[in-house]
Amino acid sequence: MSEVKEFKGLSKEEIKKFEFLSDKYADDTFKCIRCSYCQAKCPSWEEFGWVSHSARGRIQTARGIVEGKLRPSEYMLRAVFTCNMCDYCLLKCPAGLPTTDIIRALKHDLAKQGYYVGVHKKLVERIQKYGNPYGEDPAKRADWMKEE
Amino acid sequence: MDEKIIEELKNIVGEEDVSTDPLEIYVHSRDSAPFQGFADVIVRPESTEEVSQILKLANDYKIPVYPRGSGTSICGGPIPVLGGIVLAMYKMNRIIEFDRENLMVTVEPGVICDDLNEFLAPYGYFFPPDPGSSNAATIGGMVGHNAGGMLALKYGTTKDWIQWLEVVLPGGKVIRTGSNTLKSVSDYDLTKLFCASEGTLGVVTKIGMRVAPKPKYYRTVLFYFDDLRKAGNAIVNVRSSGVVPAALEIIDRISMKTAGEYTGMDLPEAEAMLIVQTDGLVEEQVQREIEICFEAAKKAEPIEWMMAETEEERNKAWAARKAAYPALVRTSPATTCMEDMSVPVPKIPDALVKLQKIPERVNNLVSIGIFGHAGDGNLHPTFQYDEREPEQREAFFKALDIMYREIALPMGGTVTGEHGIGLIRAKYLIDEYGAEVVELMKGIKKVFDPNNIMNPDKGKPWGVIEV
Numbered sequence: 001m002s003e004v005k006e007f008k009g010l011s012k013e014e015i016k017k018f019e020f021l022s023d024k025y026a027d028d029t030f031k032c033i034r035c036s037y038c039q040a041k042c043p044s045w046e047e048f049g050w051v052s053h054s055a056r057g058r059i060q061t062a063r064g065i066v067e068g069k070l071r072p073s074e075y076m077l078r079a080v081f082t083c084n085m086c087d088y089c090l091l092k093c094p095a096g097l098p099t100t101d102i103i104r105a106l107k108h109d110l111a112k113q114g115y116y117v118g119v120h121k122k123l124v125e126r127i128q129k130y131g132n133p134y135g136e137d138p139a140k141r142a143d144w145m146k147e148e
Numbered sequence: 149m150d151e152k153i154i155e156e157l158k159n160i161v162g163e164e165d166v167s168t169d170p171l172e173i174y175v176h177s178r179d180s181a182p183f184q185g186f187a188d189v190i191v192r193p194e195s196t197e198e199v200s201q202i203l204k205l206a207n208d209y210k211i212p213v214y215p216r217g218s219g220t221s222i223c224g225g226p227i228p229v230l231g232g233i234v235l236a237m238y239k240m241n242r243i244i245e246f247d248r249e250n251l252m253v254t255v256e257p258g259v260i261c262d263d264l265n266e267f268l269a270p271y272g273y274f275f276p277p278d279p280g281s282s283n284a285a286t287i288g289g290m291v292g293h294n295a296g297g298m299l300a301l302k303y304g305t306t307k308d309w310i311q312w313l314e315v316v317l318p319g320g321k322v323i324r325t326g327s328n329t330l331k332s333v334s335d336y337d338l339t340k341l342f343c344a345s346e347g348t349l350g351v352v353t354k355i356g357m358r359v360a361p362k363p364k365y366y367r368t369v370l371f372y373f374d375d376l377r378k379a380g381n382a383i384v385n386v387r388s389s390g391v392v393p394a395a396l397e398i399i400d401r402i403s404m405k406t407a408g409e410y411t412g413m414d415l416p417e418a419e420a421m422l423i424v425q426t427d428g429l430v431e432e433q434v435q436r437e438i439e440i441c442f443e444a445a446k447k448a449e450p451i452e453w454m455m456a457e458t459e460e461e462r463n464k465a466w467a468a469r470k471a472a473y474p475a476l477v478r479t480s481p482a483t484t485c486m487e488d489m490s491v492p493v494p495k496i497p498d499a500l501v502k503l504q505k506i507p508e509r510v511n512n513l514v515s516i517g518i519f520g521h522a523g524d525g526n527l528h529p530t531f532q533y534d535e536r537e538p539e540q541r542e543a544f545f546k547a548l549d550i551m552y553r554e555i556a557l558p559m560g561g562t563v564t565g566e567h568g569i570g571l572i573r574a575k576y577l578i579d580e581y582g583a584e585v586v587e588l589m590k591g592i593k594k595v596f597d598p599n600n601i602m603n604p605d606k607g608k609p610w611g612v613i614e615v
Contacts, residue, residue: 030482030536034180036218036284040260049192049238050172051219057175064174075169092283094474095484 009068018109022066025102029063031095032056038089038099044082052079055089055099062106072115080106081117149188149231153209157191157233160201165192165239176216176234181224182483182535182544183571187214187234194239196314196322196353203351203601204320206233212604213318215347217258217286220279221293222486223570225346229605235351237288243267244354250328252311254356257288273359276303279566280473288352294344296566298395301523302427303360305566307343314354315342318597328356341592346568347603349596363394363427367438370465371450372418376400379420380497382448383522386424387493389444391437395425396523400500403472403517403530410475411467416452420500422522423469472519473530480515480532485544485572489556490526490565502555503529506547513543526565552576 009015015022021029038055039045045054052061058080064070080103089099110116126135149168158166167173167190177184193199206213212232219226228234241258248271255264261282265274278297279285285295291313296305312326326332326339342349373379379398386396399407399421408415415421424445426437442455456462477484491499503518506529513533520527529551533540552563553576563569563576578586593600 027482030534031477031480031484033477033484034178034219035281036220037281039218040262040284050167050190051175051236052169052171056219057171060175060178061171064171070171070174073169073171076171079171095477096474 009064009070012068015066015068017113018065020105020112021062021102021109025062025098025105026066028097028102029059029066031097032059032063033095034060035094037092037094040092042088043084043086048082050079052076053082055083055103058083058103058106059089059097059099062102065106072110072113077110077115077117080110081120083107149211150209153205153211154189156205157189157202160205161191161193161198165194166190176219176236177227179219179224179226179570180222180486181227181570181572182485182541183224183227183229185227185229186231187228188231190234190236192236192239196316199235199240199316199351199353200320200322202233202235203316203318206601207319207599210599210601213351213601214603215257215288215292215351217289217292218260218281218284220281220285221289221568221570222488223293223564223568223572225293225568225570225603227571229571232601237286237351240288240353241286246271251359252328252356253359254354255287256354257286257291257352259287261285261287261290268359269362272362274362275309275357276360277306277309287355287357291343291352291355292346293568294566296521296524296526298397298521300521300526300566301396302392302394307340309357309359310339310343310355311358312356313339313342313352315350315352317350318599318601322353323350326356330358344568346570348593349602351602361429363434364429365431365434366394366425366427366462367434368423368425368456368462368465369438369442369445370454370456371422371424371445372416372452373420373422373448374418374451376419376497376500378448378450379422379522380494382422382445382450383496384494385444385447386441387523389440391426391440391444393424393437393441393523394427395423396521397423397469398496398500398520398522398527399469399472400504400518402504402515403476403519404468406475406479406517407468407471410478411471413464413468415468418451421468422450423465469519472517473528476517476530476532482534482536483544484530484532486528486530486567487548487551488526488528488564488567488573489551489561490524491556491559491561493522493525495559495561496522496525496527499527499555499559499561503527503551506550509550510543510546513540514547516547521565524565525561548572553579 042054051057123133212230214228215235216226237258240256242256244254246253278299279295290306294307401419424441426434428434456465515532518529533544563573
């Protein structure tokens with residue numbers, strides 16, 4: 001018998017903090033009919049081969065958060081942030097769900113709650129400091145042009 | 149689950165193919181049906197040998213095992229209701245051999261139906277069963293549920309194309325059923341027994357299937373009727389015309405309205421729409437066949453019709469039918485459940501009339517749209533409701549009782565034409581077959597799976613589960 005009887009996710013108060021997701025897309029996550037049309041050729045599904053790392057998995061992840069059955073984890077962050085937002089799922093969804101918007105909201109809310117992968121923190125710091133994600137001095141951005 | 153079992157699973161398939169992460173367990177907890185169950189571990193085997201070792205381990209420790217393809221099932225078939233191991237067949241997705249002389253293809257169960265047809269197309273062949281989910285459904289899942297589709301009237305369902313199966317039984321023994329020959333009557337037809345067994349008897353690891361020449365020509369005609377009985381007469385007329393159309397589909401008034409609004413198509417006011425399609429390799433024959441179907445259907449007095457002459461017109465003719473389901477999903481408050489019942493073809497009009505009245509009987513807490521494969525009597529009443537509202541959820545299950553117990557079965561029909569029993573129709577199995585037949589099926593299950601580890605507590609054959 002399963003030891004995982006019920007998944008204890010976030011509390012109602014914690015879910016509210018996922019405001020983008022719960023205000024705008026909660027109903028959409030329930031409309032997903034789990035047909036897997038978005039999964040079959042999802043690039044990250046093809047790369048990783050775990051449902052959590054596919055479009056279907058990410059829409060379900062969003063539902064799991066808003067219905068209070070999932071908590072953010074390192075594994076979830078990798079599953080969510082490996083989406084490259086290519087819109088394949090958007091084109092395939094028979095329910096017409098704004099799939100990439102839902103995933104974007106999921107990424108946004110996770111990041112806002114402080115759940116983001118290390119490399120993103122570095123990117124944010126560079127953008128704040130230099131105005132670009134490369135950590136390069138903006139004053140030198142035209143240096144590649146040779147003088148006549 | 150004991151950590152020792154997890155370690156043994158990792159020893160069999162490798163650490164990277166075993167997951168106990170709560171997120172992975174969660175995303176494997178549902179199919180398209182409104183149920184949920186949590187496994188203890190998800191395992192991705194890559195070979196028959198690995199599946200064999202896993203089933204031996206599971207049998208020794210009496211751990212439930214749930215084979216799973218893309219999870220497109222809409223009956224709750226792969227849901228791990230008792231915990232245990234989800235056997236995710238994703239990595240067993242190779243097309244092993246195409247024997248062009250014997251017109252057979254051998255595949256692993258994780259191959260996606262459309263991928264197989266893409267592979268076969270350059271050779272001029274195709275695998276005819278075409279469930280609506282063919283772009284995601286795996287061949288293993290299609291075997292498990294004996295998937296059909298729009299072409300079933302002419303080409304049959306999955307089981308009609310399967311020649312042999314390699315199956316791992318609980319305990320790890322590997323058997324092969326059937327043969328490479330077109331004819332063989334030397335066994336109890338174990339191949340067909342596994343088709344539609346929904347993973348309750350063993351795990352299919354290789355599939356030998358016939359393929360068919362891909363049609364080169366198609367002709368399509370569309371009819372609108374102001375009376376369901378006239379549409380029913382047209383179906384009977386076409387079926388008795390001497391032509392077997394490739395597809396003969398029906399959409400009811402409600403689905404037409406929703407599909408019309410969704411596609412922006414200006415569909416006439418009608419009670420039903422019928423689509424008839426013929427196909428084949430010889431253009432003149434395909435044309436003659438559609439003319440015969442056209443004359444037969446016209447005798448039933450359609451109010452309007454359209455013969456599609458070009459591919460563009462053919463696509464237009466199919467647009468409303470293909471939009472029927474997505475349109476219902478998009479207009480649903482939250483949950484959309486496509487159901488599955490079959491009645492003898494002449495009973496279709498009566499069935500449609502009764503099905504349309506179901507919402508009234510449950511205080512209009514659910515809505516319904518109906519479309520389906522009229523040529524073979526298989527209808528897909530599709531319900532809209534919000535599963536988060538207990539009253540609506542209760543009304544949905546009451547609607548199912550009415551549909552199966554008061555409409556499908558009394559008409560001499562079946563509670564599932566092509567979707568399977570799973571969880572959602574489990575309790576109706578005894579209504580359809582009676583206790584004696586269910587006992588016989590239990591006996592078959594015990595022969596293959598004495599410890600009841602394979603997809604346990606599903607309708608086949610245990611019959612009753614309260615959900």
